[in-house]
Amino acid sequence: MLWTILGWLVLGLVAGFVARAVVPGKDDIGIVRTILLGLAGSVVGGLVVSLFTGFQSFSPSSWIGSIIGAIVVLIVYNKVTGRKQVRG
Template sequence: MIGTIIGWIVFGLIAGFIARAVVPGKDDIGIVRTIVLGIVGSFVGGLVASLFTGFSSFQPASWIGSIIGAIIVLVIYNKVTGRKQVGR
């Protein structure tokens, strides 16, 4: 169980950092929010994948799906909070 939790944390951290690197501008979020971004992004990526594949299960996605999901979550987070304005 501890191994699973540590795995999710590492997975979320890597997916979150990649998403932050891809989305332009500076993100003022800490490491905990980056981990949460990656974990939530994994589930969003799984949901998006299920829309295209027809599977209806709500499950985490693979690496690519997780990164795409994390990018989507980060863009929405920035829009909702107004934290990042490009060109400001």
């Protein structure tokens, strides 16, 4: 049980950091929000990947789905909160 929780936290952290690196602009959301972003992306990406592949474990496809999901969640978060908008 503990290893599962730690695995999800690491997955969330990695997916969140990759999403923050891929989406242009500066994100001042901190480590906790980065983990939450990655976890939300993991849920979104994991659901989509499992619909297409049937896999529901820590596999390369779930990592890729988690990262893509985290990117989508970060873009939506930026749109909803109004962050990173060009002013002029």
